[in-house]
Amino acid sequence: MHNPKKRMKLEPLRSFSSPTSILIRKPPISPYLLFTFLAFIIFAIFLYGEDLRCIIGQHHHLHLDHINPNPLPLSAATEKHQIHDTKLPFSVGEEEKECDVFSGRWVWDPVNHPLYKESECPYIQPQLTCQEHGRPDRDYQFWRWQPHACSLPSFNASLMLETLRNKRMMFVGDSLNRGQYVSMVCLLHSLIPDNAKSMETFGSLTVFTAKNYNATIEFYWAPFLLESNADDAVIHRISDRIVRKGSINKHGKHWKGVDIIVFNTYLWWMTDADFKILHGSFNDEVKQIVEVSTDDAYRMMMKSMMRWIKENMDPNKTRVFFTGMSPTHQMSIEWGGNPNGRCYNQTKMIADPNYWGSDSKKNIMKIIGDVFRESKFPITFLNITQLSLYRKDAHTSIYKKQWNPLTPEQIANPSSYADCIHWCLPGLQDTWNELLFSKLFFP
Ligand SMILES: *[C@@H]1O[C@H](CO)[C@@H](O)[C@H](O)[C@H]1NC(C)=O
Ligand SMILES: *[C@@H]1O[C@H](CO)[C@@H](O)[C@H](O)[C@H]1NC(C)=O
Numbered sequence: 001m002h003n004p005k006k007r008m009k010l011e012p013l014r015s016f017s018s019p020t021s022i023l024i025r026k027p028p029i030s031p032y033l034l035f036t037f038l039a040f041i042i043f044a045i046f047l048y049g050e051d052l053r054c055i056i057g058q059h060h061h062l063h064l065d066h067i068n069p070n071p072l073p074l075s076a077a078t079e080k081h082q083i084h085d086t087k088l089p090f091s092v093g094e095e096e097k098e099c100d101v102f103s104g105r106w107v108w109d110p111v112n113h114p115l116y117k118e119s120e121c122p123y124i125q126p127q128l129t130c131q132e133h134g135r136p137d138r139d140y141q142f143w144r145w146q147p148h149a150c151s152l153p154s155f156n157a158s159l160m161l162e163t164l165r166n167k168r169m170m171f172v173g174d175s176l177n178r179g180q181y182v183s184m185v186c187l188l189h190s191l192i193p194d195n196a197k198s199m200e201t202f203g204s205l206t207v208f209t210a211k212n213y214n215a216t217i218e219f220y221w222a223p224f225l226l227e228s229n230a231d232d233a234v235i236h237r238i239s240d241r242i243v244r245k246g247s248i249n250k251h252g253k254h255w256k257g258v259d260i261i262v263f264n265t266y267l268w269w270m271t272d273a274d275f276k277i278l279h280g281s282f283n284d285e286v287k288q289i290v291e292v293s294t295d296d297a298y299r300m301m302m303k304s305m306m307r308w309i310k311e312n313m314d315p316n317k318t319r320v321f322f323t324g325m326s327p328t329h330q331m332s333i334e335w336g337g338n339p340n341g342r343c344y345n346q347t348k349m350i351a352d353p354n355y356w357g358s359d360s361k362k363n364i365m366k367i368i369g370d371v372f373r374e375s376k377f378p379i380t381f382l383n384i385t386q387l388s389l390y391r392k393d394a395h396t397s398i399y400k401k402q403w404n405p406l407t408p409e410q411i412a413n414p415s416s417y418a419d420c421i422h423w424c425l426p427g428l429q430d431t432w433n434e435l436l437f438s439k440l441f442f443p
């Protein structure tokens, strides 16, 4: 009655196949719903301001060019598991065509999950330590993602670290990508003795160093990838967002030479009005601003990113990932709940396998698909949107460090200040990294 799942095999990676095509559904959406959704998005953006305040790293002067961009050959330990000859384990991959690892279901797995304990990972920022901030339940930590057509390989921290030996891995994007970054550090750090690891912040860049591996895992704050007026790593509560056209190298110059790069960018593009694109420079006295639709702005950014990757990265040396849209759970009415509710007090996931929430994600998904399909550079798309959409139980909600004192009105209505954007760690984002791991080694 059940087919044994196909295990992914360690295989040399040969070719890359582009993402599968997209289904576009267009159910009608009422203007009221749309308005409320956008209002929540704006509210949500204010939550971002808190992101970096807790990372109080020493602000050293940083020499970005101290690291040689050329990755060394694999260490012997990795080599014997991998892969023939000179091929990097993370060069260009062959898809298990019959298995879309992003299509699957959540399975209760308290034996193997969570993959680490919240209290044993000192790198989690206090916005994501839900247990420490009083979350009464822990069920959100025990789920494993089970693809329909195969099984994910177990996350092997020592294989991951061996692969990173003499290399740099960098996450670039917004606070959601920083969550995935911290998850990756938490998945690996327990194998490194205390005196051989450190995490430091230098402006927009946070660097975790595994000294005995000569490896770094880094996070670079660039919520739009392009230059914007929200680039300050700490103070970026900007309601009137402006992105400068053609400016990707402003940040991109700091990404050159990394061996594995993981991009994300989505939520910051979601505005209620047209999107403001600056032609020229932020220093111009008279700023030339053109307003375009969010879709056009997002497509423009994707094209800039692709061009930058093509011009600055070597597909034989670098693995490029792009993490898809991280969904929010700001309106319980979207999953048939209480009309005024949000993710607060949600401890169960959404059971409807076709649940997709609000409509606004569809255009962006289509743009991502179109751009990657046209690309000759192999990019691995981590299509985590659907699997995360089920997880209304996995947000930090009210169980996080509050930077401002709560008002009596907020205390009386916890739902009003619940964070339904970010995710508790350990939790959902560890699964994103299990998927990244599977794509890195078994693409
Ligand atoms: C991502 O997955 C969704 C289903 O969850 C699918 O509709 C969409 O086409 C996929 N996107 C891409 C670009 O492959
Ligand atoms: C350390 O790693 C960097 C790349 O991140 C590399 O350029 C350098 O040669 C490595 N050092 C040693 C001693 O292997």
Ligand SMILES: *[C@@H]1O[C@H](CO)[C@@H](O)[C@H](O)[C@H]1NC(C)=O
Residues within 6 Å of the ligand: 077, 078, 081, 156, 157, 158, 159, 160, 162
């Ligand atoms: C994990 O990877 C290492 C190689 O770094 C290997 O020796 C070990 O057997 C792997 N563990 C599992 C459980 O596959």
Ligand SMILES: *[C@@H]1O[C@H](CO)[C@@H](O)[C@H](O)[C@H]1NC(C)=O
Residues within 6 Å of the ligand: 314, 315, 316
């Ligand atoms: C990547 O390697 C292949 C085979 O070694 C080679 O033909 C190709 O030109 C290389 N591509 C780049 C961009 O260097």
Ligand SMILES: *[C@@H]1O[C@H](CO)[C@@H](O)[C@H](O)[C@H]1NC(C)=O
Residues within 6 Å of the ligand: 345
């Ligand atoms: C939380 O949800 C449970 C049911 O799941 C309900 O009984 C309880 O009243 C809710 N608590 C609050 C504060 O909304």
